[in-house]
Amino acid sequence: MSEYIIKNGHVFDPVQGIKGDKKDISIKDGKIVDKVSSSAKVIDAKDKTVMAGAVEIHAHIAGPKVNLGRIYRPEDKLFSCTPTHGMERMGGGASIPTTFKTGYEYAKMGYTTAMEAAMPPLFSRHVHEEIRDTPIIDEGAFPVFGNNWFVMEYLKNHEIENTAAYCAWLLRATKGYAIKIVNPGGTEAWGWGLNCLSIHDPVPYFDITPAEIIKGLIEANEYLGLPHSMHIHPNNLGNPGCYETTLDTLKLAEGFKTKNKFGREQVMHLTHTQFHSYKGTNWGDFESGAKEVTDYVNKNKNITIDTGNVTLDETTTMTADGPFEHHLCGLNHLKWANVDVELETAAGVVPYIYSPNISVCAIQWAIGLEIPLMMKDPMRCYITTDHPNAGPFTRYPRVIKWLMSKKARDAQVNAFKHKDKVLSQTSIGSLDREISLYELAQMTRAGPAKSLGLSAMCGGLKPGMDADVAVYNFNPDKPVANPDDIETAFSRCAAVFKSGIQVVSNGEIVSTGNKRTLWVDVHVKDNPQVMRDINEKFVKFYSMTQNNYEALGHHFVPNPYALEVDATQA
Amino acid sequence: METVTITMKNAPALYLEADNVSPDAFAGKTAAQIAELSVHEGNTTSTLGKYFEVIGNAGATAADTKIVVKGDVKKVKYLGFKMTAGELVIEGSTDLYVGAWMKGGKILAKGNIEAFAATAMKGGELIVEGNAGNYLGAAYRGDWRGMSGGKILVMGNAGSDIGMYMTGGEIIVNGNIDVHALTHAEGGRLVVKGNAKSKVGGQMIDGEIIIFGSIDTMMPGFKPVSEAELEVDGAKAKFSHFIGDMGERHKKRKGQIVYGNLYKKI
Ligand SMILES: [Zn+2]
Numbered sequence: 001m002s003e004y005i006i007k008n009g010h011v012f013d014p015v016q017g018i019k020g021d022k023k024d025i026s027i028k029d030g031k032i033v034d035k036v037s038s039s040a041k042v043i044d045a046k047d048k049t050v051m052a053g054a055v056e057i058h059a060h061i062a063g064p065k066v067n068l069g070r071i072y073r074p075e076d077k078l079f080s081c082t083p084t085h086g087m088e089r090m091g092g093g094a095s096i097p098t099t100f101k102t103g104y105e106y107a108k109m110g111y112t113t114a115m116e117a118a119m120p121p122l123f124s125r126h127v128h129e130e131i132r133d134t135p136i137i138d139e140g141a142f143p144v145f146g147n148n149w150f151v152m153e154y155l156k157n158h159e160i161e162n163t164a165a166y167c168a169w170l171l172r173a174t175k176g177y178a179i180k181i182v183n184p185g186g187t188e189a190w191g192w193g194l195n196c197l198s199i200h201d202p203v204p205y206f207d208i209t210p211a212e213i214i215k216g217l218i219e220a221n222e223y224l225g226l227p228h229s230m231h232i233h234p235n236n237l238g239n240p241g242c243y244e245t246t247l248d249t250l251k252l253a254e255g256f257k258t259k260n261k262f263g264r265e266q267v268m269h270l271t272h273t274q275f276h277s278y279k280g281t282n283w284g285d286f287e288s289g290a291k292e293v294t295d296y297v298n299k300n301k302n303i304t305i306d307t308g309n310v311t312l313d314e315t316t317t318m319t320a321d322g323p324f325e326h327h328l329c330g331l332n333h334l335k336w337a338n339v340d341v342e343l344e345t346a347a348g349v350v351p352y353i354y355s356p357n358i359s360v361c362a363i364q365w366a367i368g369l370e371i372p373l374m375m376k377d378p379m380r381c382y383i384t385t386d387h388p389n390a391g392p393f394t395r396y397p398r399v400i401k402w403l404m405s406k407k408a409r410d411a412q413v414n415a416f417k418h419k420d421k422v423l424s425q426t427s428i429g430s431l432d433r434e435i436s437l438y439e440l441a442q443m444t445r446a447g448p449a450k451s452l453g454l455s456a457m458c459g460g461l462k463p464g465m466d467a468d469v470a471v472y473n474f475n476p477d478k479p480v481a482n483p484d485d486i487e488t489a490f491s492r493c494a495a496v497f498k499s500g501i502q503v504v505s506n507g508e509i510v511s512t513g514n515k516r517t518l519w520v521d522v523h524v525k526d527n528p529q530v531m532r533d534i535n536e537k538f539v540k541f542y543s544m545t546q547n548n549y550e551a552l553g554h555h556f557v558p559n560p561y562a563l564e565v566d567a568t569q570a
Numbered sequence: 571m572e573t574v575t576i577t578m579k580n581a582p583a584l585y586l587e588a589d590n591v592s593p594d595a596f597a598g599k600t601a602a603q604i605a606e607l608s609v610h611e612g613n614t615t616s617t618l619g620k621y622f623e624v625i626g627n628a629g630a631t632a633a634d635t636k637i638v639v640k641g642d643v644k645k646v647k648y649l650g651f652k653m654t655a656g657e658l659v660i661e662g663s664t665d666l667y668v669g670a671w672m673k674g675g676k677i678l679a680k681g682n683i684e685a686f687a688a689t690a691m692k693g694g695e696l697i698v699e700g701n702a703g704n705y706l707g708a709a710y711r712g713d714w715r716g717m718s719g720g721k722i723l724v725m726g727n728a729g730s731d732i733g734m735y736m737t738g739g740e741i742i743v744n745g746n747i748d749v750h751a752l753t754h755a756e757g758g759r760l761v762v763k764g765n766a767k768s769k770v771g772g773q774m775i776d777g778e779i780i781i782f783g784s785i786d787t788m789m790p791g792f793k794p795v796s797e798a799e800l801e802v803d804g805a806k807a808k809f810s811h812f813i814g815d816m817g818e819r820h821k822k823r824k825g826q827i828v829y830g831n832l833y834k835k836i
Contacts, residue, residue, distance in 0.1 A: 072712065074710070074711045075710050075712045078713075
């Protein structure tokens with residue numbers, strides 16, 4: 001493999017505490033190294049910003065729900081297609097891009113790792129086929145467990161060991177990465193025409209509460225010692241007053257300590273926090289609950305969060321929170337799609353327009369920015385748009401602009417039709433903080449990598465780590481003349497390396513790299529009861545056999561990278 | 571106003587996508603520059619000049635530019651695509667997407683036009699002396715934003731699914747229409763001087779349909795309310811008034827529930 005040296009760039013690396021010093025980054029055989037030979041290819045990064053490749057902790061970029069969005073929204077591709085050029089295959093889609101466009105767009109912005117946030121286990125084969133067809137970036141997928149019949153039956157009797165054995169089996173069968181929960185119990189209740197809007201609403205038939213599911217899965221996660229923590233989309237998403245449900249959910253993590261060998265410190269990751277930080281009793285008195293939620297998270301170090309920034313675009317919402325999508329369709333009257341996934345989960349899809357002329361959308365925008373600006377530790381708060389729910393991931397450069405520039409935020413506030421309402425219902429106007437490049441590297445690299453248990457591998461530039469490197473046309477020594485320059489710089493990298501291969505040069509794709517599928521292979525003690533239960537459920541209830549269920553072999557996972565976990569001594 | 575005449579000389583073997591034939595794309599260009607504008611035949615991109623003889627220079631702006639299209643353009647799509655001003659005259663019959671996404675200006679099609687004309691039209695005027703195809707003034711596939719402004723006049727007949735998801739503007743058809751008219755409409759107006767088939771106004775929640783001739787089968791979701799005398803295009807007549815589609819949600823305006831209105835001449 002070739003050698004590279006990225007010379008004279010301003011390096012920002014929280015893993016080594018480097019805050020913009022001029023340093024050379026050396027790459028050899030896919031890894032960051034101390035030194036390279038004089039024959040190494042030189043990349044001139046003078047007056048540029050150098051960071052590790054960015055890590056996406058939560059996006060919906062592969063699988064049946066995403067594809068349903070593509071199928072039922074041909075208008076999303078209208079006027080957004082790019083023909084074949086250079087290395088790139090044709091692509092299309094604004095909020096739900098094709099797999100190829102997804103890989104190219106992430107890479108051009110300097111992202112080298114991304115997590116698909118909700119894999120329906122029954123459709124893991126579809127998820128992996130799309131991951132396979134998404135070039136360049138390493139990807140993992142989180143199977144959803146929060147409405148799974150096995151999980152609810154075991155946890156009803158607090159059978160942690162059986163829950164853990166089942167989780168280990170499912171992670172292996174689906175080549176999954178982490179334990180994801182979406183509206184625990186609520187999506188199963190939706191099958192009965194109901195929902196769980198608080199953590200104490202019982203799930204019909206199963207006679208268990210969301211609180212029991214959440215606590216039980218934290219315990220199972222720590223029993224196994226997985227790289228990532230339990231990753232949750234709580235109950236009651238998107239409703240005025242939902243911040244109380246969020247706080248109730250976060251409090252369930254109290255007293256739990258992590259136990260893992262991956263350097264992870266949290267036991268719960270709260271996703272798209274913006275959608276869970278609403279105060280008020282209706283859409284008229286709707287206001288921000290960002291302060292209440294971030295106050296709690298700031299004090300409780302065993303929690304990490306991501307933001308879920310609203311980007312003020314036309315987009316496509318999609319979630320395993322089936323009842324929420326039905327509710328949303330009742331609000332905006334646009335088309336609605338719903339899928340039931342047998343014993344496991346469900347999903348809904350509804351297009352949505354976050355209009356700057358609608359006060360609720362403008363307030364959501366402000367809440368999404370308040371959260372990272374109020375979070376004291378950027379290592380525990382990561383930038384996402386819950387792509388495509390709050391906006392497409394291709395808007396990250398714009399979100400970065402708003403976070404780094406008070407001037408850019410003020411300009412947007414002034415452009416809102418209901419500016420006064422945004423200022424009275426949120427505190428966005430009084431937040432002067434501007435995120436530094438070092439903090440940005442924490443929020444988009446070192447932080448999410450650590451939360452995912454990948455800190456030894458990516459998110460930093462320490463020798464020995466994977467050579468995932470992004471070089472931006474941004475000179476930190478020069479004052480920013482126009483905040484739009486920030487957006488431009490973070491939209492298209494000068495150079496990107498993925499595992500030591502240069503994949504982007506001057507904003508263009510120059511290689512499709514060596515894409516890997518990350519998954520977690522956990523070994524547990526033999527558990528004949530769980531194996532018997534799995535067999536029985538397939539015979540009695542599933543519409544397919546167990547042999548057709550697993551995502552196996554080269555076709556589905558051509559280039560796997562397994563994180564091995566030994567839980568046999570647990 | 572300057573006139574540019576383009577005449578089909580070398581007919582394409584496949585269908586030709588001529589989305590640059592609009593006063594907006596021509597404005598400020600000489601005949602030679604216009605001939606260099608791109609067109610697509612299948613997956614091959616070439617120039618307008620390969621197929622058309624171009625005579626005359628365009629005006630400085632779209633509003634100062636008139637385009638006359640001559641010759642056999644039955645296999646040409648997208649004439650007047652996204653135009654905002656100026657004039658376009660198509661002397662013969664043509665294919666899909668005439669005046670699609672147009673915002674202003676005037677198109678006169680002297681022959682017949684095929685489907686998806688005036689897709690999501692926002693303004694301007696489209697006059698068709700012959701027949702129009704299906705999905706006239708409708709939303710793009712999957713989209714919920716159909717024709718929102720402007721005026722369409724069809725002297726002959728129109729096809730099925732016209733005005734789907736219409737929210738504003740007016741469509742007048744002097745002849746007959748096929749099935750599905752103003753499906754999902756939330757505004758706008760359709761006048762049919764001839765006959766309509768079935769599924770008129772299905773899932774309509776607002777807007778107006780006036781039919782002078784017969785309707786094969788009424789939608790069950792429309793409810794007769796009264797008789798009304800209307801003046802349409804200077805002619806007075808008596809109509810049965812129906813509201814609907816009763817199976818759909820309906821908004822309130824000034825405390826009153828708003829319905830789609832369907833008038834059928836008695
Ligand atoms: Zn999500």
